[in-house]
Amino acid sequence: MKGVLVFLLFAAFAVLGACSNSASASGEREGAARKSLLDSFDLASMVPVYALGESVTLGTDDSNALAHARPAMQVSFDYDYFIGKHEVTCAEMGKDCGDSLPAVNVTYYDAVLYANRRSVAEGFDTAYTYTGTTFDNEGSCVNLEGLVFLPTVSAYRLPTEAEWVYAASGGWKPDSGWNADNSDYRAHEVCSAFIDGNGVCDMAGNVMEWVNDWYVPFRMEPVADYVGGIDGGVLGERVVKGGSYRNSAASMHLYSRGDIYTVTSVSKAEYVGFRLAFGPIRSPMWLNRDGQQKSIIVSILANSMDMRHELGTNKVKIAFRDDETGKLAFVDYSGDNPRVVEIDDSIEVYHPDISPDGNRVAFCTGLEGVSGKSSVYVRTLDSIGSGLVKLDVENAAIPRWRVLESGDTVVVFVTDAGNNKDESAFRQASTWQVRFSDGKFGEPEKLFDGAYHGGISRDGKLAVSGARLLRARVSGHDTLWYNGEQACNASLSHDKSKRTLFLDFAGTTGRKFVGEDYATHEVILYADSTGTLERFTKAPAPYTFDHTEWIYGADSLVVATQVDVDGAHRKVVALNAFTGDVLEMLCGEELWHPAVWVNAYDRAVVNPDLDIDSAGVYFTPQMEFYGLELRVKMEYFWKSRDSVTAVVLGSSRAMFGVNASYVQSENLLNMAFSSGDIFGMEFLTEHYVFSHLPKLRFLVLEFSPDFMWVTENSSWNSIYENSPGLRYDESHGFWVDSLPKGFETLVEKSYKARPGQMLPYSFDEFLLPSGGWGEPSVSNDSTLFRLDLPAVVNNMATLEKLVGEARARGIEVVLLVTPQNPRYAKTGAYGVYGVRRSVAQELLERAKALDVLFLDENKMGNHDYKSSMAFNTDHLGREGAKQLSERLDSLFKTLE
Numbered sequence: 001m002k003g004v005l006v007f008l009l010f011a012a013f014a015v016l017g018a019c020s021n022s023a024s025a026s027g028e029r030e031g032a033a034r035k036s037l038l039d040s041f042d043l044a045s046m047v048p049v050y051a052l053g054e055s056v057t058l059g060t061d062d063s064n065a066l067a068h069a070r071p072a073m074q075v076s077f078d079y080d081y082f083i084g085k086h087e088v089t090c091a092e093m094g095k096d097c098g099d100s101l102p103a104v105n106v107t108y109y110d111a112v113l114y115a116n117r118r119s120v121a122e123g124f125d126t127a128y129t130y131t132g133t134t135f136d137n138e139g140s141c142v143n144l145e146g147l148v149f150l151p152t153v154s155a156y157r158l159p160t161e162a163e164w165v166y167a168a169s170g171g172w173k174p175d176s177g178w179n180a181d182n183s184d185y186r187a188h189e190v191c192s193a194f195i196d197g198n199g200v201c202d203m204a205g206n207v208m209e210w211v212n213d214w215y216v217p218f219r220m221e222p223v224a225d226y227v228g229g230i231d232g233g234v235l236g237e238r239v240v241k242g243g244s245y246r247n248s249a250a251s252m253h254l255y256s257r258g259d260i261y262t263v264t265s266v267s268k269a270e271y272v273g274f275r276l277a278f279g280p281i282r283s284p285m286w287l288n289r290d291g292q293q294k295s296i297i298v299s300i301l302a303n304s305m306d307m308r309h310e311l312g313t314n315k316v317k318i319a320f321r322d323d324e325t326g327k328l329a330f331v332d333y334s335g336d337n338p339r340v341v342e343i344d345d346s347i348e349v350y351h352p353d354i355s356p357d358g359n360r361v362a363f364c365t366g367l368e369g370v371s372g373k374s375s376v377y378v379r380t381l382d383s384i385g386s387g388l389v390k391l392d393v394e395n396a397a398i399p400r401w402r403v404l405e406s407g408d409t410v411v412v413f414v415t416d417a418g419n420n421k422d423e424s425a426f427r428q429a430s431t432w433q434v435r436f437s438d439g440k441f442g443e444p445e446k447l448f449d450g451a452y453h454g455g456i457s458r459d460g461k462l463a464v465s466g467a468r469l470l471r472a473r474v475s476g477h478d479t480l481w482y483n484g485e486q487a488c489n490a491s492l493s494h495d496k497s498k499r500t501l502f503l504d505f506a507g508t509t510g511r512k513f514v515g516e517d518y519a520t521h522e523v524i525l526y527a528d529s530t531g532t533l534e535r536f537t538k539a540p541a542p543y544t545f546d547h548t549e550w551i552y553g554a555d556s557l558v559v560a561t562q563v564d565v566d567g568a569h570r571k572v573v574a575l576n577a578f579t580g581d582v583l584e585m586l587c588g589e590e591l592w593h594p595a596v597w598v599n600a601y602d603r604a605v606v607n608p609d610l611d612i613d614s615a616g617v618y619f620t621p622q623m624e625f626y627g628l629e630l631r632v633k634m635e636y637f638w639k640s641r642d643s644v645t646a647v648v649l650g651s652s653r654a655m656f657g658v659n660a661s662y663v664q665s666e667n668l669l670n671m672a673f674s675s676g677d678i679f680g681m682e683f684l685t686e687h688y689v690f691s692h693l694p695k696l697r698f699l700v701l702e703f704s705p706d707f708m709w710v711t712e713n714s715s716w717n718s719i720y721e722n723s724p725g726l727r728y729d730e731s732h733g734f735w736v737d738s739l740p741k742g743f744e745t746l747v748e749k750s751y752k753a754r755p756g757q758m759l760p761y762s763f764d765e766f767l768l769p770s771g772g773w774g775e776p777s778v779s780n781d782s783t784l785f786r787l788d789l790p791a792v793v794n795n796m797a798t799l800e801k802l803v804g805e806a807r808a809r810g811i812e813v814v815l816l817v818t819p820q821n822p823r824y825a826k827t828g829a830y831g832v833y834g835v836r837r838s839v840a841q842e843l844l845e846r847a848k849a850l851d852v853l854f855l856d857e858n859k860m861g862n863h864d865y866k867s868s869m870a871f872n873t874d875h876l877g878r879e880g881a882k883q884l885s886e887r888l889d890s891l892f893k894t895l896e
Contacts, residue, residue, distance in 0.1 A: 084275035086190035159277035171196025177205030183245035185781035219291030315599035323590035371418030398453035455492030466490025481531035498529035553598030607742030616747035626674035650702025662885035780834030825861030
C-alpha cells in the first residue's frame with residue numbers, strides 16, 4: 001500500500017516526518033529574527049518585505065465584484081519575508097522559451113518543484129515534501145504524491161495570497177504594466193514595464209501568478225498570518241493573482257483571486273507563471289470553509305484512488321478524535337476530493353465507531369482504562385453531526401456496532417471501561433447491547449458480567465477485553481489469554497475467523513513469539529479464536545502503535561495510530577495483517593481512536609476480470625475540473641444508453657445552454673463539458689455515441705467559431721492522457737461487442753462530485769444562475785485568427801466527416817450556435833476569445849453549407865437572450881437555457 005495525496009496538504013512536518021506547528025517567537029527575539037532573515041540572504045533576485053506588525057486587506061466589499069472575492073478580510077503579519085523581484089524566468093527554470101521571458105504553462109506542482117530545487121541548490125531546507133511525482137507527456141508535473149507544505153521552514157516557496165497582495169499594494173499600477181491595451185497579447189521580458197519603488201516589477205499584468213493558497217471564502221473578522229484554506233473544496237481550487245497581458249488594465253484588481261475558469265493544482269496556461277517568496281511563517285493560520293481559524297491541520301495522506309486500489313471501493317469513511325480539540329472528525333473518501341470535517345460540538349468524544357451502513361457514528365465520553373462517568377451517543381456522520389441521540393443509562397462506555405444473526409443492528413457497550421486487572425472490579429462491570437433503528441435506541445439488554453469492550457462475535461460465543469489483561473469469554477466461560485501478561489487495545493474481528501488483535505508491553509510471551517526484543521506497543525499481535533498467537537506486525541521505526549482496531553468491511557485490514565518518540569499520535573494508517581503493507585491515511589498533531597468503515601457490498605460486486613484502477617475511472621486528480629464534468633456525463637451515458645434518442649456534444653456553452661428537463665419530444669443526453677472542443681466531440685461521437693446509442697435520431701454538435709483554432713493539446717490530450725477509463729475502453733475496443741458484467745457499477749462507484757460543492761452549478765442538472773452578460777471582454781489578439789491556418793482546415797474537415805458519418809447512419813445533425821454577449825456586435829470581435837467578426841461569419845457560412853440543420857441562437861449578437869438569461873459573457877443561466885432548450889425541442893418536433 002502507499003499513501004498518496006493529490007492536492008496540497010496543509011500542515012507543517014516535524015523532524016520525524018509528522019505534522020507539527022511552531023509557536024511564535026517571543027518579543028525579545030523579534031528584532032534578532034528580522035536581522036537574521038534579512039541579512040543572511042543574497043538579494044540579487046529577492047526583495048525584503050518588512051511586514052512585521054503590518055496588515056493588508058484581501059478581497060473586497062464592492063458589490064460589483066465577483067462573489068469569489070468577497071467579503072474583504074483584514075490580515076496582519078507577525079513576520080517579515082522576501083518576495084521575488086520578478087516572475088521566475090524561462091532561463092531560471094531551464095525552459096527553452098526566451099531567457100528573460102516569464103516561465104509559463106507551469107502547473108502549481110511545477111512551481112513547487114522549482115522552489116524546492118532552488119532551496120536545495122542554495123543550502124536551505126525545503127518548504128515542500130512529497131513521496132512521488134507524476135508528469136504528463138509535455139513534462140509538466142500533474143501530481144506530487146504525499147505533498148506537504150511546511151510553512152515554518154526557512155526556504156523558497158510560493159508566496160501566500162496575503163504576502164503577494166501586501167507586496168503588490170506598494171505600487172499597484174495596472175495601466176503601467178503589460179496589459180491587453182499595450183501587450184499585443186503576448187508576454188514580455190520581466191521588468192520591461194513598471195517597477196515599483198521597492199524594486200518589484202510585473203505584479204500587475206505580464207503573466208498571472210500562482211500563489212500558495214487553497215481557495216477558501218474570506219470571512220469578515222481579521223486573521224493573523226493567513227496561509228489560505230485548509231483545502232481547496234470539492235475541486236481543489238487554488239488562487240492566482242495579478243492579471244496578465246490578456247486582461248485590460250481596468251479589469252485588474254488586487255482583490256481578484258482567479259481566472260475565467262476554476263483553477264486547480266494541475267491547471268496551466270500560456271499566461272500563467274509564478275514568482276517565489278522566502279522565509280518562515282512562524283504561526284500559520286488556515287481557514288476552513290465556514291470561516292473558522294485553524295492553527296493545526298489534519299492532513300489527508302491517501303486519496304480516493306488509493307482506497308479504490310487497495311480496498312476495491314472508494315466508499316470508505318474514517319472517524320477519529322482530534323485530541324487537540326476533543327472533537328469528532330471524519331473523512332469521506334467517496335467524493336473525488338476527500339476533506340477532513342470536524343463536527344463543532346462541546347461533547348467530548350472517545351472511541352468512535354461507524355455503523356455498519358456507514359451513515360452514523362457511536363462514541364462515548366469516557367476513555368478505555370479509566371473508570372468513571374461516561375455516556376454513549378449516536379449521531380449522523382455529516383458536517384453538523386445531526387440526529388444526536390444519547391443512550392439513557394447511568395453509565396456506558398466503548399460502544400461497538402454489531403449485526404446480530406437475526407439481521408438487527410445493535411450497539412454493544414460496557415458499564416465501566418476501567419482497568420480490568422483486578423478480577424473483582426472487572427466482574428462488577430457488565431456488558432450490554434441495545435437495538436438501534438430509525439435513529440433511536442431501544443431497551444438495553446444485559447449480556448453478561450464483565451466489561452468485554454474489545455468486541456463480541458456475531459454468534460455471541462466469543463468476547464474479548466484488553467485493558468491491562470487480555471480477557472476472553474469463550475462459549476459462556478471466562479478465561480485469561482496471553483499467559484496473564486499485560487495487554488491492551490484488544491479488537492475482535494468482524495468476520496467468522498474470530499481473530500483478536502492487541503498490543504502488549506514487550507512481555508516475555510510476546511518477545512519469544514516475535515523472536516527479538518521490542519518496545520512497548522511496537523508490535524501488533526494476532527491471536528486465533530482460542531487465543532493462540534498466529535502472527536505479528538511491527539511498527540516502522542521510529543514509531544510505535546496505539547488505538548488498534550479491525551476495519552469493518554475489510555477482513556484482513558487493521559487501522560491504527562502511529563506514535564512518535566514524543567508520544568504524539570501523529571499518523572493514522574491502515575495495514576494488512578497478512579502482508580504487512582501499510583497505507584498512510586492521515587497526519588496531524590494528536591489523532592486518536594480511528595475507526596474505518598468500508599462498503600463491503602462494493603468490494604463483493606467487483607468483476608475480477610476488470611481492472612478496478614482503470615475500468616470506469618474517467619476522472620483522476622491529475623485532470624482539470626472539466627474532466628470531472630466529463631466523468632459525470634460518462635456515467636449518465638452508460639446508464640441511459642439504451643433509451644437516448646438525442647445527444648448534445650460541445651463545450652460548457654452547450655453544457656449549460658441545453659437541459660434535458662426542458663426537452664419533451666426526445667430523450668436527450670447532454671454530453672458537453674467545459675473545454676469540450678472538436679477533438680472531444682469527435683472522440684466521444686466516434687467511439688461511444690455511434691456504437692452504443694441504438695435509438696439515436698439527433699446528433700447536436702455545438703458550433704463555435706473559436707473552436708476552429710484549437711489543437712489536440714489545447715485541452716483534449718490532457719483529458720485523454722490522464723483518464724484511465726478512456727484508455728481502458730480504447731484497449732478493449734470500446735466494448736463494441738458487449739459491456740462486461742459489473743462495468744456500470746465500477747463507473748458509478750468511481751469518484752463522484754459531492755453535494756454542497758462550492759460551485760455555481762450542481763452535477764445533477766448543470767444549470768447556472770443569472771449573472772448578466774456583463775462587459776464584452778476580449779482575451780486574445782483578433783488578428784491571430786486567420787482562415788488559412790492548418791488548424792482551421794483540419795477542424796472543419798473533422799466536422800464535415802462527423803456530419804457525413806452521422807447522415808450515413810440515418811442520424812440528423814444539428815449544428816448549434818449558442819448565444820454570447822450581444823454587445824460584441826458593437827466590437828470587432830465575435831466573442832470573448834477574439835475571433836474577428838468577419839472571419840467568424842465566413843466560418844458560419846461554411847458550416848451552414850454542410851448537410852445539417854443549423855440552429856443559430858447567436859445571430860452575430862442580434863438575438864433575444866436578455867441579460868437576465870445569462871450567467872456571464874458567453875454562458876447562459878437557467879432562464880436562458882430554458883429558452884434555448886425549448887427552441888431545440890421545437891426543431892426536433894418539426895422533423896417528427
